[in-house]
Amino acid sequence: MKAYTGMRIVVVGGGAAGMAAASKAKRVSPHASVTVLEAGRFVSYAECGMPYYLQGIVKDLEDLLHYPVTEFTQRRGIDVRTGCRVTEIDTGKQVVKSQCGDFPYDRLIIASGASPVLPPELSSPDVHTLRSMEEASSIKASMRPGSEVAIVGGGVLGTELASALSEGGFRVTLVVRKHRLISALSEEVSALVAAEMEGRVKILWDTTVASVEGKGGQKLLETSSGQVRADVVIAATGVRPNSRIASDAGIQTTGSGAIRVDERCLTSEPGVYAAGDVAACRDLVTGDYGWFPLAQVSNKMGRVAGANAAGGEMSFPGALGTTLIRIFGKELGFTGLTGQRARDAGCKSVHITAGSRANYYPGRENVDFVLHYFPDGRVAGAEVFGGPGSAWRLNAVAGLISRGSRLEDLFFADFGYSPPFGPVWDPIVIAASVAMRE
Amino acid sequence: MKAYTGMRIVVVGGGAAGMAAASKAKRVSPHASVTVLEAGRFVSYAECGMPYYLQGIVKDLEDLLHYPVTEFTQRRGIDVRTGCRVTEIDTGKQVVKSQCGDFPYDRLIIASGASPVLPPELSSPDVHTLRSMEEASSIKASMRPGSEVAIVGGGVLGTELASALSEGGFRVTLVVRKHRLISALSEEVSALVAAEMEGRVKILWDTTVASVEGKGGQKLLETSSGQVRADVVIAATGVRPNSRIASDAGIQTTGSGAIRVDERCLTSEPGVYAAGDVAACRDLVTGDYGWFPLAQVSNKMGRVAGANAAGGEMSFPGALGTTLIRIFGKELGFTGLTGQRARDAGCKSVHITAGSRANYYPGRENVDFVLHYFPDGRVAGAEVFGGPGSAWRLNAVAGLISRGSRLEDLFFADFGYSPPFGPVWDPIVIAASVAMRE
Numbered sequence: 001m002k003a004y005t006g007m008r009i010v011v012v013g014g015g016a017a018g019m020a021a022a023s024k025a026k027r028v029s030p031h032a033s034v035t036v037l038e039a040g041r042f043v044s045y046a047e048c049g050m051p052y053y054l055q056g057i058v059k060d061l062e063d064l065l066h067y068p069v070t071e072f073t074q075r076r077g078i079d080v081r082t083g084c085r086v087t088e089i090d091t092g093k094q095v096v097k098s099q100c101g102d103f104p105y106d107r108l109i110i111a112s113g114a115s116p117v118l119p120p121e122l123s124s125p126d127v128h129t130l131r132s133m134e135e136a137s138s139i140k141a142s143m144r145p146g147s148e149v150a151i152v153g154g155g156v157l158g159t160e161l162a163s164a165l166s167e168g169g170f171r172v173t174l175v176v177r178k179h180r181l182i183s184a185l186s187e188e189v190s191a192l193v194a195a196e197m198e199g200r201v202k203i204l205w206d207t208t209v210a211s212v213e214g215k216g217g218q219k220l221l222e223t224s225s226g227q228v229r230a231d232v233v234i235a236a237t238g239v240r241p242n243s244r245i246a247s248d249a250g251i252q253t254t255g256s257g258a259i260r261v262d263e264r265c266l267t268s269e270p271g272v273y274a275a276g277d278v279a280a281c282r283d284l285v286t287g288d289y290g291w292f293p294l295a296q297v298s299n300k301m302g303r304v305a306g307a308n309a310a311g312g313e314m315s316f317p318g319a320l321g322t323t324l325i326r327i328f329g330k331e332l333g334f335t336g337l338t339g340q341r342a343r344d345a346g347c348k349s350v351h352i353t354a355g356s357r358a359n360y361y362p363g364r365e366n367v368d369f370v371l372h373y374f375p376d377g378r379v380a381g382a383e384v385f386g387g388p389g390s391a392w393r394l395n396a397v398a399g400l401i402s403r404g405s406r407l408e409d410l411f412f413a414d415f416g417y418s419p420p421f422g423p424v425w426d427p428i429v430i431a432a433s434v435a436m437r438e
Numbered sequence: 439m440k441a442y443t444g445m446r447i448v449v450v451g452g453g454a455a456g457m458a459a460a461s462k463a464k465r466v467s468p469h470a471s472v473t474v475l476e477a478g479r480f481v482s483y484a485e486c487g488m489p490y491y492l493q494g495i496v497k498d499l500e501d502l503l504h505y506p507v508t509e510f511t512q513r514r515g516i517d518v519r520t521g522c523r524v525t526e527i528d529t530g531k532q533v534v535k536s537q538c539g540d541f542p543y544d545r546l547i548i549a550s551g552a553s554p555v556l557p558p559e560l561s562s563p564d565v566h567t568l569r570s571m572e573e574a575s576s577i578k579a580s581m582r583p584g585s586e587v588a589i590v591g592g593g594v595l596g597t598e599l600a601s602a603l604s605e606g607g608f609r610v611t612l613v614v615r616k617h618r619l620i621s622a623l624s625e626e627v628s629a630l631v632a633a634e635m636e637g638r639v640k641i642l643w644d645t646t647v648a649s650v651e652g653k654g655g656q657k658l659l660e661t662s663s664g665q666v667r668a669d670v671v672i673a674a675t676g677v678r679p680n681s682r683i684a685s686d687a688g689i690q691t692t693g694s695g696a697i698r699v700d701e702r703c704l705t706s707e708p709g710v711y712a713a714g715d716v717a718a719c720r721d722l723v724t725g726d727y728g729w730f731p732l733a734q735v736s737n738k739m740g741r742v743a744g745a746n747a748a749g750g751e752m753s754f755p756g757a758l759g760t761t762l763i764r765i766f767g768k769e770l771g772f773t774g775l776t777g778q779r780a781r782d783a784g785c786k787s788v789h790i791t792a793g794s795r796a797n798y799y800p801g802r803e804n805v806d807f808v809l810h811y812f813p814d815g816r817v818a819g820a821e822v823f824g825g826p827g828s829a830w831r832l833n834a835v836a837g838l839i840s841r842g843s844r845l846e847d848l849f850f851a852d853f854g855y856s857p858p859f860g861p862v863w864d865p866i867v868i869a870a871s872v873a874m875r876e
Contacts, residue, residue: 016862049798049857063798066862160856284852295862296855317846322854333854360487360501391859392830396837399851403841408755413837414722416760416771417734419487421829424454424504424733 006031009309010096010105012086012245014038015045016295017276018111019066020302021309022078025109029310034078037098039085042133043069048295050136051161054143055168061137086112089249091269107271107309110251110259111302112242114277114293122152122235126214129235130157142232145169150221150230152209154181158236159193160325162201167328172201173228175221179205182332184323186339186370188351189332189383196327196385204228239293241278254280256291263315265305273309275301282318284402285336285380286345292321320381322398324391333394336381336401342372347380349373350435354427356387358419367393367427371435377406382431389421393428407432444469447747448534448543450524450683452476453483454733455714456549457504458740459747460516463547467748472516475536477523480571481507486733488574489599492581493606499575524550527687529707545709545747548689548697549740550680552715552731560590560673564652567673568595580670583607588659588668590647592619594761596674597631600639601765610639611666613659617643620770622761624777624808626789627770627821634765634823642666677731679716692718694729701753703743711747713739720756722840723774723818724783730759758819760836762829771832774819774839780810785818787811788873792865794825796857805831805865809873815844820869827859831866845870 006029011022014036026034036043046064053061072078084100089108096103116129128139143149147170151158154176162174174197181190181197197203210222212233221228241258243251252260252268258280265273265281276298283290297319307314322335337345349372357364365387372381379401384394400410410432417424425433444467449460452474464472474481484502491499510516522538527546534541554567566577581587585608589596592614600612612635619628619635635641648660650671659666679696681689690698690706696718703711703719714736721728735757745752760773775783787810795802803825810819817839822832838848848870855862863871 046796046798046857046862048855048862049796052799052857057800058798066797294855296853296864296867299862300850300867315846317850320852322852324854324856324859326856326858331859335852335854358484358487359504360484360496361490362495388826389830391854391856392827392834395851395853396830396834398853399834399838399848400841402851403838403843403847405841408753409841410837412738412755413833413840414758414760414773415734415833415836416762416773416829417486417732418762418764418829419484419490420764421762421769424484424486424737426734429734429738 006033007106008032008104009034009107009109010103011036011109011111012096013111013113013276014043014080014082015111015113015276015298017298017302018109019044019072020299021109021111021275021306022072023076024303024306025310026076026078028307028312032310035103036078036080037084037086037096037103038080038082040132040134041082043072043080043082045133047131050130051164053136054139054161055164057168061133061140064133086245089245091249091272094271108273109305109309110246110267110272110274110278111276112245112278114239114241116235117238117240118235119237121209121211122237124212126212126219127233127235130161131239139232139234143170144231146171147231148173148229149232149234150175150219150228151234151236153236153238155236155238156182156323156325159327161234161236162197163327166200173230174201174203175207175209175223175228176203176205177208184334184338184341185383186349186351189368189370189385192368192385193327193332196330200328239277241291243278246274246278254289254291256280258291260289263317264308265301265316266308273305275305281316284318284320290319290321292319294321294323320398320402322395324394330386331390332385333391334381334383335394335398337372338381338383342381345380347372347374348435348438350431350438352427352431352434354430355423356389357421358423361419363388369427369431371431373407373435377408379405379407379410397428407436411436444471445544446470446542447472447545447547448541449474449547449549450534451549451551451714452481452518452520453549453551453714453736455736455740455743456547457482457510458737459547459549459713459744460510461514462741462744463748464514464516466745466750470748473541474516474518475522475524475534475541476518476520478570478572479520481510481518481520483571485569488568489602491574492577492599493602495606499571499578502571524683527683529687529710532709546711547743547747548684548705548710548712548716549714550683550716552677552679554673555676555678556673557675559647559649560675562650564650564657565671565673568599569677577670577672581608582669584609585669586611586667587670587672588613588657588666589672589674591674591676593674593676594620594763597765598763599672599674600635604638605766611668612639612641613645613647613661613666614641614643615646622772622776622779623821624787624789627806627808627823630806630823631765631770634768638766677715679729681716684712684716692727692729694718696729698727701755702746703739703754704746711743713743719754722756722758728757728759730757732759732761758836758840760833762832768824769826769828770823771829772819772821773832773836775810776819776821780819783818785810785812786873786876788869788876790865790869790872792868793861794827795859796861799857801826807865807869809869811845811873815846817843817845817848835866845874849874
């Protein structure tokens with residue numbers, strides 16, 4: 001038995017949030033023992049890079065590891081246990097039970113992430129999901145140059161993956177339940193994305209899958225739009241938080257099933273923190289709980305949870321769910337309240353199309369900008385689709401929304417201008433201006 | 439004589455601010471008569487595009503006109519008088535005197551811009567300046583493919599122009615008074631810019647010019663670093679506000695010589711507004727008057743001045759002086775208090791170097807980010823130099839600074855992340871995080 005000279009901090013999950021939490025905890029309290037229990041074989045890997053690994057522009061799966069595990073174990077002094085699935089949390093005895101033994105804790109950080117949700121008709125060994133390094137590796141092994149890939153689901157992952165794989169030379173069929181890509185988007189932006197995909201990806205709209213069957217190496221999908229043959233089938237039908245061990249321990253969750261945490265990332269149970277894709281935090285626009293399973297949110301929540309668990313003091317103010325996606329060389333992004341959610345909240349919206357650069361400067365492309373705002377002028381959300389700079393324009397707006405900004409604040413934000421980077425009346429400024437006039 | 443059915447608004451100057459003011463005034467008060475008096479032949483032209491016209495990637499000088507003059511005269515109903523220099527403002531009689539007659543006004547908007555400042559040794563017919571369409575045309579006429587161009591001045595314009603002309607195949611010598619490019623930058627960022635220029639532009643550091651002489655088509659510069667021969671000599675030695683007619687009329691100016699205006703863009707004289715490069719507005723960081731002769735500021739001040747002059751209600755909150763420049767495919771930007779000014783104001787600074795994209799994603803380049811902040815944590819300014827996305831990252835920070843943000847606000851701004859657009863810990867977030875630790 002090792003003698004502890006400080007408190008015992010146990011972290012469930014070695015993803016972005018878990019490793020950020022463990023690293024911060026150790027920095028805040030170097031004498032604490034920090035143990036990470038991870039069910040898989042890898043820690044701190046970049047899920048967001050997997051579409052690009054399958055596309056072929058990231059050559060090696062190991063490139064997706066942010067750090068070798070020795071960075072955590074040797075340099076940061078963290079006890080990392082991989083292949084160690086947690087089966088139960090006993091908050092009374094302050095013990096985590098796992099496949100590799102019991103771990104008593106003084107502070108617990110739950111960062112168990114989220115897992116793909118599969119409808120029954122897709123629950124088949126012939127259907128892949130893409131979340132873990134193991135899954136990425138298994139999909140890659142079944143792909144050959146020019147393979148036919150069927151992707152089920154027109155959400156963020158399905159759309160991004162369809163674009164990346166098509167660019168990688170694969171023949172992609174995207175099976176979409178409605179006539180709509182990425183439900184968070186307004187109809188008009190969603191239609192622009194679809195137009196960008198058309199001719200490069202075969203999209204089956206309004207289509208449900210009845211069954212998937214292996215047929216001598218090939219897979220056969222029975223769908224409401226007919227049969228689809230593919231070499232590889234990937235389901236991108238959403239994720240849900242891995243909160244079962246938490247709710248079994250009596251820890252409160254929200255309607256989305258994610259663990260409720262306060263600004264300190266503390267759960268309803270004293271001494272137990274949660275962070276990352278398993279946790280719900282404050283939605284900066286609505287003030288309610290929101291669930292934002294996104295890497296940049298997970299990392300920051302992890303850091304806050306780790307700091308507070310180790311006796312430090314840090315506050316996580318909340319998030320907007322800012323999402324950026326590359327679609328065939330175009331940049332797509334959205335943040336805050338968008339699409340139908342914005343309408344339901346009583347927001348007004350403007351949609352403008354403007355140039356990404358000065359009109360006389362070469363390489364100008366369209367930027368479509370949708371701004372959603374409350375009747376009192378506070379900005380609620382934004383969507384962008386277009387040429388160079390669109391993604392970071394969206395981030396600039398996200399920064400302002402996170403500070404409770406009004407239309408005037410966007411208009412007068414003093415964004416710099418130079419012909420290669422934008423027109424003198426930038427799309428953001430035009431959108432704010434049009435909205436101010438209304 | 440034309441019968442006026444509404445108030446008479448006279449605008450001095452047809453640049454960005456003047457035309458924005460005239461257009462807005464006419465929109466707010468369609469029955470007002472709006473007259474623009476412009477000394478040159480052109481209105482509403484893009485000064486910022488001139489380096490790219492000289493470079494050769496903007497083919498036609500007329501491409502730099504944002505609109506044909508008929509857009510203003512016929513579509514917007516504005517009386518535009520070009521070639522009409524204003525000689526005097528009589529605020530008592532409410533009359534503007536000009537080369538093309540006297541114009542009585544009810545409301546006056548001074549948008550007379552700024553002009554190049556030339557030290558005596560550069561006041562020669564052999565030395566060009568670059569500000570008006572006429573000057574751009576004259577420089578272009580004296581350039582041949584591969585011409586040798588000497589640029590005097592290592593500020594924003596000199597540096598941008600040296601980069602653009604070198605890319606355009608011209609042989610450029612840049613004559614710089616100190617060992618420093620762009621004095622607003624920190625030494626370290628300035629040095630990175632210089633390193634990017636070296637080998638492509640011949641830079642003469644710590645060099646003053648004694649005289650410039652024409653010698654059979656060629657120009658000969660006598661400098662403290664020896665003789666320089668060039669086909670074309672361009673002085674980029676700064677600009678000053680064209681405020682003489684205003685100060686002669688008793689209108690107050692600031693130390694920089696620019697006209698003081700309040701939030702409504704009203705000068706010290708009732709009924710007289712000022713906007714654009716001739717005016718000083720609130721510096722959003724210091725709260726003092728600042729002079730920001732930049733297109734995006736001029737346009738917005740012009741709109742505010744026009745709205746208020748016409749009886750509307752608009753406030754200009756101030757500016758940061760956000761400046762973006764392309765340097766050989768790299769992106770340079772700065773905003774707020776930077777370099778020596780930040781140090782003088784008691785700011786602390788951090789400088790980080792991070793990747794423009796996820797480390798596994800192709801095309802990753804360095805982003806150097808300098809963040810200046812007050813001891814209480816409020817962000818004062820930022821500088822960036824680096825690969826794709828750097829300019830709009832700077833704008834994202836500018837937006838937050840204009841809202842009085844603290845380091846924590848930058849860290850938690852919920853900027854979206856995707857491997858093609860940034861690493862999961864973005865350079866902005868890393869810089870904020872490092873500063874928060876200190």
